[in-house]
Amino acid sequence: MSGGDEADRVRAFSEFRQRMNQRILAEDNQVVRRFFALDTQTYRAGALDVKTKELMGLVASMVLRCDDCISYHVAQCREAGVNRDEMFEAFSVALVVGGSIVIPHLRRAVDFLDRLESGVVGAAPAHDHG
Amino acid sequence: MSGGDEADRVRAFSEFRQRMNQRILAEDNQVVRRFFALDTQTYRAGALDVKTKELMGLVASMVLRCDDCISYHVAQCREAGVNRDEMFEAFSVALVVGGSIVIPHLRRAVDFLDRLESGVVGAAPAHDHG
Amino acid sequence: MSGGDEADRVRAFSEFRQRMNQRILAEDNQVVRRFFALDTQTYRAGALDVKTKELMGLVASMVLRCDDCISYHVAQCREAGVNRDEMFEAFSVALVVGGSIVIPHLRRAVDFLDRLESGVVGAAPAHDHG
Amino acid sequence: MSGGDEADRVRAFSEFRQRMNQRILAEDNQVVRRFFALDTQTYRAGALDVKTKELMGLVASMVLRCDDCISYHVAQCREAGVNRDEMFEAFSVALVVGGSIVIPHLRRAVDFLDRLESGVVGAAPAHDHG
Amino acid sequence: MSGGDEADRVRAFSEFRQRMNQRILAEDNQVVRRFFALDTQTYRAGALDVKTKELMGLVASMVLRCDDCISYHVAQCREAGVNRDEMFEAFSVALVVGGSIVIPHLRRAVDFLDRLESGVVGAAPAHDHG
Amino acid sequence: MSGGDEADRVRAFSEFRQRMNQRILAEDNQVVRRFFALDTQTYRAGALDVKTKELMGLVASMVLRCDDCISYHVAQCREAGVNRDEMFEAFSVALVVGGSIVIPHLRRAVDFLDRLESGVVGAAPAHDHG
Numbered sequence: 204m205s206g207g208d209e210a211d212r213v214r215a216f217s218e219f220r221q222r223m224n225q226r227i228l229a230e231d232n233q234v235v236r237r238f239f240a241l242d243t244q245t246y247r248a249g250a251l252d253v254k255t256k257e258l259m260g261l262v263a264s265m266v267l268r269c270d271d272c273i274s275y276h277v278a279q280c281r282e283a284g285v286n287r288d289e290m291f292e293a294f295s296v297a298l299v300v301g302g303s304i305v306i307p308h309l310r311r312a313v314d315f316l317d318r319l320e321s322g323v324v325g326a327a328p329a330h331d332h333g
Numbered sequence: 334m335s336g337g338d339e340a341d342r343v344r345a346f347s348e349f350r351q352r353m354n355q356r357i358l359a360e361d362n363q364v365v366r367r368f369f370a371l372d373t374q375t376y377r378a379g380a381l382d383v384k385t386k387e388l389m390g391l392v393a394s395m396v397l398r399c400d401d402c403i404s405y406h407v408a409q410c411r412e413a414g415v416n417r418d419e420m421f422e423a424f425s426v427a428l429v430v431g432g433s434i435v436i437p438h439l440r441r442a443v444d445f446l447d448r449l450e451s452g453v454v455g456a457a458p459a460h461d462h463g
Numbered sequence: 464m465s466g467g468d469e470a471d472r473v474r475a476f477s478e479f480r481q482r483m484n485q486r487i488l489a490e491d492n493q494v495v496r497r498f499f500a501l502d503t504q505t506y507r508a509g510a511l512d513v514k515t516k517e518l519m520g521l522v523a524s525m526v527l528r529c530d531d532c533i534s535y536h537v538a539q540c541r542e543a544g545v546n547r548d549e550m551f552e553a554f555s556v557a558l559v560v561g562g563s564i565v566i567p568h569l570r571r572a573v574d575f576l577d578r579l580e581s582g583v584v585g586a587a588p589a590h591d592h593g
Numbered sequence: 594m595s596g597g598d599e600a601d602r603v604r605a606f607s608e609f610r611q612r613m614n615q616r617i618l619a620e621d622n623q624v625v626r627r628f629f630a631l632d633t634q635t636y637r638a639g640a641l642d643v644k645t646k647e648l649m650g651l652v653a654s655m656v657l658r659c660d661d662c663i664s665y666h667v668a669q670c671r672e673a674g675v676n677r678d679e680m681f682e683a684f685s686v687a688l689v690v691g692g693s694i695v696i697p698h699l700r701r702a703v704d705f706l707d708r709l710e711s712g713v714v715g716a717a718p719a720h721d722h723g
Numbered sequence: 724m725s726g727g728d729e730a731d732r733v734r735a736f737s738e739f740r741q742r743m744n745q746r747i748l749a750e751d752n753q754v755v756r757r758f759f760a761l762d763t764q765t766y767r768a769g770a771l772d773v774k775t776k777e778l779m780g781l782v783a784s785m786v787l788r789c790d791d792c793i794s795y796h797v798a799q800c801r802e803a804g805v806n807r808d809e810m811f812e813a814f815s816v817a818l819v820v821g822g823s824i825v826i827p828h829l830r831r832a833v834d835f836l837d838r839l840e841s842g843v844v845g846a847a848p849a850h851d852h853g
Numbered sequence: 854m855s856g857g858d859e860a861d862r863v864r865a866f867s868e869f870r871q872r873m874n875q876r877i878l879a880e881d882n883q884v885v886r887r888f889f890a891l892d893t894q895t896y897r898a899g900a901l902d903v904k905t906k907e908l909m910g911l912v913a914s915m916v917l918r919c920d921d922c923i924s925y926h927v928a929q930c931r932e933a934g935v936n937r938d939e940m941f942e943a944f945s946v947a948l949v950v951g952g953s954i955v956i957p958h959l960r961r962a963v964d965f966l967d968r969l970e971s972g973v974v975g976a977a978p979a980h981d982h983g
Contacts, residue, residue, distance in 0.1 A: 223830035226837070231808070234635050234815035235829075241631065242823045245429045245624050250418035255385055256426060262389040263396045263430040264824070266562075268919070269788070271827035288380035288881070295884035296386060299375045300393040302526075302562030303892045304914070307921035309885075310873035317876070353570035356577070361548070364555035364895050365569075371891065372563045375884050394564070396822075398659070399528070401567035418621070425624035432786075432822030433632045434654065437661035439625075440613035447616070483700035486707070491678070494685035494765050495699075501761065502693045505754050505949045510938035515905055516946060519912040523950040524694070526913045529658070531697035548900035556906060559895045560913040635819045640808035645775055646816060652779040653786045653820040656952075678770035686776060689765045690783040692916075692952030743960035746967070751938070754945035755959075762953045784954070789918070791957035 210323045213315070216271070246279070254283040258293050265297030268308050274315050281319055290316060340453045343445070346401070376409070384413040388423050395427030398438050404445050411449055420446060473575070473584045476531070506539070514543040518553050525557030528568050534575050541579055550576060600713050603705070606661070636669070644673040648683050655687030658698050664705050671709055680706060730843045733835070736791070766799070774803040778813050785817030788828050794835050801839055810836060860973045863965070866921070896929070904933040908943050915947030918958050924965050931969055940966060 228236055246256045257279045264272035280290060294312065298305050358366055376386045387409045394402035410420060424442065428435050488496055506516045517539045524532035540550060554572065558565050578584040618626055636646045647669045654662035670680060684702065688695050748756055766776045777799045784792035800810060814832065818825050878886055896906045907929045914922035930940060944962065948955050 219834070220830060223834055227829065227833055230811055232811040232815055234631060235811060235818060237627070237631050237634075238815070238818050238823075239826075241624060241627050242429055242826070244627075245426055249422050250416070251388075251422045255388060256422070258381075258385060259389055259392040259423060259426045260430065263392050263427065266393045266564075267396055267430070267824045269824050269827060272824060286380070291880055291882040291885060292379050292381045292386070293389060295882055295888070296375055296389045297393065298562075298885060298888050299372055300390065300397070300562050300564055302558075302560050302565070303888075304526075304560055304917045304919050304922060305562070306889075306892070307919060309877065310870060313877055313880075314869075314873055349574075350570060353574055357569065357573055360551055362551040362555055364891060365551060365558060367887070367891050367894075368555070368558050368563075369566075371884060371887050372566070374887075375563075396824075397564045399564050399567060402564060421620055421622040421625060425622055425628070428625060428628050428822075430822050430824055432818075432820050432825070433628075434657045434659050434662060434786075434820055435822070436629075436632070437610075437659060439617065440610060443617055443620075444609070444613055479704070480700060483704055487699065487703055490681055490703075492681040492685055494761060495681060495688060497757070497761050497764075498685070498688050498693075499696075501754060501757050502696070502949055504757075505946055509942050510936070511908075511942045515908060516942070518901075518905060519909055519943060519946045520950065522909040523912050523916045523947065527694045527916055527950070529694050529697060532694060546900070552899050552901045552906070553909060556895055556909045557913065559892055560910065560917070632819055635816055639812050640806070641778075641812045645778060646812070648771070648775060649779055649782040649813060649816045650820065653782050653817065656783045656787055656954075657820070676770070682769050682771045682776070683779060686765055686779045687783065688952075689762055690780065690787070690952050690954055692948075692950050692955070694916075694950055695952070739964075740957075740960060743964055747959065747963055750941055750963075752941040752945055755941060755948060758945070758948050758953075759956075762956070787954045789954050789957060792954060 210318065213274070213318070216274075220271075252283075254280070254285060257283050258285060258289075261293050262297045262300075265294070265305055265308060265312070266301035268301070268305065270308060270311055273308055273312050277312055277316055278319060281316075287316070287320070340448065343404070343448070346404075350401075382413075384410070384415060387413050388415060388419075391423050392427045392430075395424070395435055395438060395442070396431035398431070398435065400438060400441055403438055403442050407442055407446055408449060411446075417446070417450070470578065470583050473534070473578070476534075480531075512543075514540070514545060517543045518545060518549075521553050522557045522560075525554070525565055525568060525572070526561035528561070528565065530568060530571055533568055533572050537572055537576055538579060538584075541576075547576070547580070600708065603664070603708070606664075610661075642673075644670070644675060647673050648675060648679075651683050652687045652690075655684070655695055655698060655702070656691035658691070658695060660698060660701055663698055663702050667702055667706055668709060671706075677706070677710070730838065733794070733838070736794075740791075772803075774800070774805060777803050778805060778809075781813050782817045782820075785814070785825055785828060785832070786821035788821070788825065790828060790831055793828055793832050797832055797836055798839060801836075807836070807840070860968065863924070863968070866924075870921075902933075904930070904935060907933050908935060908939075911940075911943050912947045912950075915944070915955055915958055915962070916951035918951070918955065920958060920961055923958055923962050927962055927966055928969060931966075937966070937970070 224239070228239060230236075246253060246260060248256075257276055261273065261276035261280055264276050277290070280293070285293070294309055298309060354369070358369060360366075376383060376390060378386075387406055391403065391406035391410055394406050407420070410423070415423070424439055428439060484499070488499060490496075506513060506520060508516075517536055521533065521536035521540055524536050537550070540553070545553070554569055558569060575584070614629070618629060620626075636643060636650060638646075647666055651663065651666035651670055654666050667680070670683070675683070684699055688699060744759070748759060750756075766773065766780060768776075777796055781793065781796035781800055784796050797810070800813070805813070814829055818829060874889070878889060880886075896903065896910060898906075907926055911923065911926035911930055914926050927940070930943070935943070944959055948959060
């Protein structure tokens with residue numbers, strides 16, 4: 204929650220996410236595996252481009268208040284070319300729709316974005332589920 | 334909830350929304366009035382265009398499962414040039430992020446979109462709060 | 464959802480609520496019955512007075528976006544002496560904490576309050592569960 | 594919301610759901626179609642039987658407070674052999690986990706269950722998405 | 724959030740939960756104490772067995788996205804004889820109902836289950852409130 | 854999540870909040886800045902006093918289950934003169950409205966309150982957004 208050891212936290216989280224995703228997909232549960240495949244497919248370019256889809260994923264994650272999902276989509280948005288002003292406009296939509304309860308997540312999102320921009324935190328891997 | 338008298342329902346709702354918005358804004362509560370002004374300002378073109386912002390508002394409304402907000406943003410999206418395929422891609426993001434609990438709202442959103450496209454339901458008024 | 468037949472809707476809802484509460488309490492499920500008893504107990508005067516507790520119940524209902532609960536607590540607040548300006552301040556807290564997604568519920572809450580004040584809708588019964 | 598014209602409401606809703614599901618599946622959006630297929634697959638017997646899965650779907654729908662989903666799973670539970678006492682125990686879990694905000698949905702669930710048991714409302718169709 | 728020091732985290736959390744529950748129950752607030760008693764009563768065998776009730780508690784916790792509640796019910800489910808395949812079917816219901824926003828919680832649930840199965844984390848105590 | 858290093862965690866969080874709020878307000882996004890100003894304005898004395906407004910903010914934060922917001926409003930409530938019995942009555946309203954899913958947040962709220970009362974954690978700063 205503090206920003207002090209954020210870089211380590213992000214790295215540890217990234218490894219944890221990769222490891223657990225593999226663990227989950229190794230399980231013999233077809234519904235779960237198909238859901239993960241569908242999640243990946245959702246953000247591919249179609250009638251809407253990847254940038255717009257990732258912005259929608261970001262705003263949805265913010266109003267539902269899931270920090271891991273927010274970090275993930277902030278990184279994906281940056282990969283898709285969303286600049287800082289655009290990111291803050293997405294934040295503003297989430298803040299107004301979702302209310303002040305979104306503010307703690309906004310703070311962590313901005314901190315994460317700062318670290319991405321300063322290079323402390325590496326780029327996101329290819330889409331790998333939430 | 335049924336589709337049978339949907340057109341009347343939409344008209345009645347539209348009148349109700351206008352009337353109550355006026356009633357609320359006539360009240361001497363500055364926080365509420367400022368919130369309504371801020372809500373309008375949020376969807377104006379800036380670093381992101383109106384179309385992208387309305388799509389974000391639509392997806393946020395769907396994952397938070399508010400029918401009135403969804404209808405409103407579906408109409409606004411159409412005004413901003415979102416076509417049917419794009420609308421369904423926005424629906425698909427909301428469905429995958431928010432889960433099957435979104436499905437009843439998706440059905441009503443598609444019904445509302447069908448009526449907008451067939452001209453049964455008129456265009457949305459200028460942005461007037463949720 | 465429209466305001467047109469609101470008075471009938473409120474009366475029908477009130478009868479439905481009474482009838483179903485009796486039906487539920489007649490059932491042989493001790494957990495459900497105890498929960499209903501606990502719900503009633505929660506809003507009794509204690510360290511905080513009834514007015515403050517009903518205002519808290521109102522704001523909680525608004526940010527969780529449950530129209531039936533909102534109507535119920537608006538009526539209870541009025542019984543407890545909450546005036547219109549105070550009611551709107553409670554609305555403003557709910558709006559800022561919960562965001563624009565609360566607006567459709569705010570409209571219906573204000574419409575319900577208008578009807579209570581004009582005498583179209585009768586006073587609330589003693590606390591009877593949500 | 595009132596119980597008076599509930600039977601008509603249920604019939605109209607059932608027709609609306611069927612019609613809109615067909616409309617949605619006719620659309621050329623693979624993510625949405627795959628999600629609907631996955632939703633159906635989720636409740637098939639596997640390591641857990643259909644009855645247990647439908648009870649889980651019911652409780653999930655109640656704590657997320659979606660009336661259409663609740664009605665759907667109440668009907669499916671009955672088809673799977675859940676009796677009235679068992680149904681109320683599922684209700685009690687949802688009520689305690691989700692709180693008094695669930696009560697309005699509980700009232701409508703019990704009313705729907707009463708109608709199912711009295712034969713006023715017909716059995717549910719095979720699983721067809723939320 | 725990372726899996727690295729999860730065992731310590733679980734132990735520390737378990738002690739914290741016990742200590743705070745005692746602290747809360749020592750307080751002179753009858754509503755809170757009665758709620759805790761009711762919570763315990765909810766999961767006792769009745770028309771439905773403990774296993775089914777704990778599975779419903781698990782799915783409710785997942786769609787409401789509360790990690791502490793999920794860990795608690797995963798442990799209780801295991802005590803009640805839920806095997807790994809059954810656990811994943813419960814996860815799949817929660818994932819499909821609640822959407823991709825559930826995925827981060829699913830990862831932590833699977834990590835916790837892995838540790839329970841490997842014996843790193845001890846069995847759950849008797850039901851003690853959330 | 855454990856209580857062991859809670860004092861450090863609170864201090865680190867407090868510094869993080871201050872720093873990120875400044876960072877966010879320095880950004881050239883008028884909607885976000887206006888929202889923050891509106892959030893501050895919301896809790897000022899008006900028709901209702903500060904104590905009642907902070908109690909409403911506390912209950913709203915608990916039913917929406919945001920730990921940072923809960924800690925913030927617990928501290929603000931204490932500054933506004935809310936005593937321990939009153940605080941627990943606010944907790945009881947949140948618990949009954951929001952259900953057992955609120956319990957983990959209640960535990961952390963009580964731990965935070967204990968530390969405030971023992972002087973381990975300092976008083977809250979003037980209202981500064983969530």
